[in-house]
Amino acid sequence: xxxxxxxxxxxxxxxxxxxxxxxxxxxxxxxxxxxxxxxxxxxxxxxxxxxxxxxxxxxxxxxxxxxxxxxxxxxxxxxxxxxxxxxxxxxxxxxxxxxxxxxxxxxxxxxxxxxxxxxxxxxxxxxxxxxxxxxxxxxxxxxxxxxxxxxxxxxxxxxxxxxxxxxxxxxxxxxxxxxxxxxxxxxxxxxxxxxxxxxxxxxxxxxxxxxxxxxxxxxxxxxxxxxxxxxxxxxxxxxxxxxxxxx
Amino acid sequence: xxxxxxxxxxxxxxxxxxxxxxxxxxxxxxxxxxxxxxxxxxxxxxxxxxxxxxxxxxxxxxxxxxxxxxxxxxxxxxxxxxxxxxxxxxxxxxxxxxxxxxxxxxxxxxxxxxxxxxxxxxxxxxxxxxxxxxxxxxxxxxxxxxxxxxxxxxxxxxxxxxxxxxxxxxxxxxxxxxxxxxxxxxxxxxxxxxxxxxxxxxxxxxxxxxxxxxxxxxxxxxxxxxxxxxxxxxxxxxxxxxxxxxxxxxxxxxxxxxxxxxxxxxxxxxxxxxxxxxxxxxxxxxxxxxxxxxxxxxxxxxxxxxxxxxxxxxxxxxxxxxxxxxxxxxxxxxxxxxxxxxxxxxxxxxxxxxxxxxxxxxxxxxxxxxxxxxxxxxxxxxxxxxxxxxxxxxxxxxxxxxxxxxxxxxxxxxx
Numbered sequence: 041x042x043x044x045x046x047x048x049x050x051x052x053x054x055x056x057x058x059x060x061x062x063x064x065x066x067x068x069x070x071x072x073x074x075x076x077x078x079x080x081x082x083x084x085x086x087x088x089x090x091x092x093x094x095x096x097x098x099x100x101x102x103x104x105x106x107x108x109x110x111x112x113x114x115x116x117x118x119x120x121x122x123x124x125x126x127x128x129x130x131x132x133x134x135x136x137x138x139x140x141x142x143x144x145x146x147x148x149x150x151x152x153x154x155x156x157x158x159x160x161x162x163x164x165x166x167x168x169x170x171x172x173x174x175x176x177x178x179x180x181x182x183x184x185x186x187x188x189x190x191x192x193x194x195x196x197x198x199x200x201x202x203x204x205x206x207x208x209x210x211x212x213x214x215x216x217x218x219x220x221x222x223x224x225x226x227x228x229x230x231x232x233x234x235x236x237x238x239x240x241x242x243x244x245x246x247x248x249x250x251x252x253x254x255x256x257x258x259x260x261x262x263x264x265x266x267x268x269x270x271x272x273x274x275x276x277x278x279x280x281x282x283x284x285x286x287x
Numbered sequence: 288x289x290x291x292x293x294x295x296x297x298x299x300x301x302x303x304x305x306x307x308x309x310x311x312x313x314x315x316x317x318x319x320x321x322x323x324x325x326x327x328x329x330x331x332x333x334x335x336x337x338x339x340x341x342x343x344x345x346x347x348x349x350x351x352x353x354x355x356x357x358x359x360x361x362x363x364x365x366x367x368x369x370x371x372x373x374x375x376x377x378x379x380x381x382x383x384x385x386x387x388x389x390x391x392x393x394x395x396x397x398x399x400x401x402x403x404x405x406x407x408x409x410x411x412x413x414x415x416x417x418x419x420x421x422x423x424x425x426x427x428x429x430x431x432x433x434x435x436x437x438x439x440x441x442x443x444x445x446x447x448x449x450x451x452x453x454x455x456x457x458x459x460x461x462x463x464x465x466x467x468x469x470x471x472x473x474x475x476x477x478x479x480x481x482x483x484x485x486x487x488x489x490x491x492x493x494x495x496x497x498x499x500x501x502x503x504x505x506x507x508x509x510x511x512x513x514x515x516x517x518x519x520x521x522x523x524x525x526x527x528x529x530x531x532x533x534x535x536x537x538x539x540x541x542x543x544x545x546x547x548x549x550x551x552x553x554x555x556x557x558x559x560x561x562x563x564x565x566x567x568x569x570x571x572x573x574x575x576x577x578x579x580x581x582x583x584x585x586x587x588x589x590x591x592x593x594x595x596x597x598x599x600x601x602x603x604x605x606x607x608x609x610x611x612x613x614x615x616x617x618x619x620x621x622x623x624x625x626x627x628x629x630x631x632x633x634x635x636x637x638x639x640x641x642x643x644x645x646x647x648x649x650x651x652x653x654x655x656x657x658x659x660x661x662x663x664x665x666x667x668x669x670x671x672x673x674x675x676x677x678x679x680x681x682x683x684x685x686x687x688x689x690x691x692x693x694x695x696x697x698x699x700x701x702x
Contacts (some may be wrong), residue, residue, distance in 0.1 A: 094701065
């Protein structure tokens with residue numbers, strides 16, 4: 041199945057005594073925005089790092105682009121935006137983009153063009169030659185997103201991409217993510233902003249390392265007989281706690 | 288390609304961090320300058336010695352340029368030393384000299400010890416000389432008497448022989464005459480040789496220095512070791528802290544989310560910071576040689592090479608140690624543990640004279656090999672063949688640490 045960018049099967053992972061991921065299945069086909077929602081510490085970031093091959097899983101398999109992870113070469117096809125802004129503050133935005141472009145093997149002749157494209161997308165073109173140390177939190181977030189886009193990847197993995205970004209720009213970024221989706225790219229996005237969850241094509245609710253529910257936003261609302269994803273989330277959480285209490 | 292991207296980044300970051308640059312390039316020069324003036328005049332140390340009731344002849348010989356004598360009226364050494372801040376106190380009872388050292392400064396104690404010892408030896412020599420003089424006079428008079436006696440004896444033999452020769456010649460016996468002539472020659476020869484009496488030989492010393500000269504200072508002997516130490520110290524600190532920063536800000540983990548190899552990151556660091564280590568080495572070495580006129584016997588290129596290898600070991604060690612730390616503060620804690628002990632084994636204290644277990648420790652210290660090689664090149668003019676083993680060991684340290692670093696990064700990415 042060449043059209044599935046990510047196939048994770050029965051992924052489990054624990055740190056010490058804590059089970060962080062418990063037999064998670066995840067399939068991300070081409071041309072889809074897949075949302076991972078759940079509270080902090082639910083295991084979203086660990087799942088993402090396992091998919092990237094940076095974290096070793098205890099059991100289960102992860103395939104990205106039909107390749108079993110971890111695999112170094114596949115990483116060039118994945119645009120990654122980490123939860124915390126990992127930027128070189130003494131360098132300018134352009135230098136940061138150039139560095140990651142080179143690491144992602146963007147051809148030299150294409151690099152300048154890609155920098156303009158990525159910077160334009162996140163509205164940083166006029167501040168490209170400013171040092172990152174002078175950036176605001178939102179600007180850093182946007183630069184991190186631009187870095188994820190630098191090699192024009194088919195798969196984007198975005199860990200909380202819109203934290204600290206103002207509503208107008210958030211709107212803009214989501215429009216652009218949808219445009220990217222239309223060209224056949226896929227995105228795996230974590231969020232705990234519920235109105236963003238509504239914009240995803242498909243959702244997975246994670247809590248305490250367990251996939252509580254999944255489906256399209258509409259299907260989930262129907263399943264739980266509520267009006268918003270937020271209510272789905274709360275209801276699913278209560279049911280989980282009730283089950284834990286019964287055990 | 289990816290390695291070079293890392294190298295370029297390291298260069299840009301360093302060039303923008305003016306304070307770190309200054310620390311790396313100017314601090315060694317500053318400390319070397321300070322050391323130069325500290326260790327320049329090491330002969331002007333003067334110890335003060337109090338004396339009480341000591342023979343003038345003894346005082347005269349102890350009084351050297353390194354010891355100043357103060358006369359006091361008390362035999363209570365302890366009290367006088369404390370009261371007058373003396374380094375030693377000398378008292379005499381009949382033939383017995385008693386010295387009390389303050390010993391708050393061991394250098395001054397040994398200064399007094401040395402001049403007391405040499406003074407007493409001088410005194411002994413003087414008495415010996417007077418005794419010898421008397422003996423010599425007696426010997427000379429005996430010799431004169433002996434000389435007279437032999438002269439008289441020779442005279443008798445000579446006249447006897449001469450008459451015998453004359454008789455033999457008169458008889459026409461040529462053979463006997465010649466034989467007697469020889470005897471005569473011998474007899475006269477003995478008289479001339481016995482007049483050459485043995486003259487006393489007096490020794491004078493003339494000093495030659497294989498390495499350095501008579502005005503070689505402490506600084507000159509130890510500057511090569513310190514050169515190595517500074518390069519080691521600053522490179523260790525800067526590389527360790529910068530990789531640590533990379534870890535704590537998350538950029539290392541971000542880097543590893545790209546297809547870069549772990550070895551490419553380490554190599555990028557080696558080349559990037561290695562470049563700055565080269566500049567630092569050249570600056571420090573040239574500064575020491577030109578400004579302080581250090582006598583460099585060997586090749587300057589070997590000095591550069593050794594320092595570069597030391598820097599690379601420090602670089603890999605810094606990166607390695609930073610793996611075990613979570614903050615800059617913890618990184619600093621490793622300095623007294625990892626870096627400072629190395630200076631003790633860099634040649635300040637001769638390693639050959641250490642206890643065997645200490646010698647064993649010396650052999651696991653990279654600076655021991657580096658400083659030894661540097662000292663050998665600078666002061667003895669050692670060539671590549673002489674220090675080759677040391678350099679190879681440094682390369683070994685570097686290779687092993689690099690491997691460990693590459694494996695250690697598996698913590699952040701499995702491939």
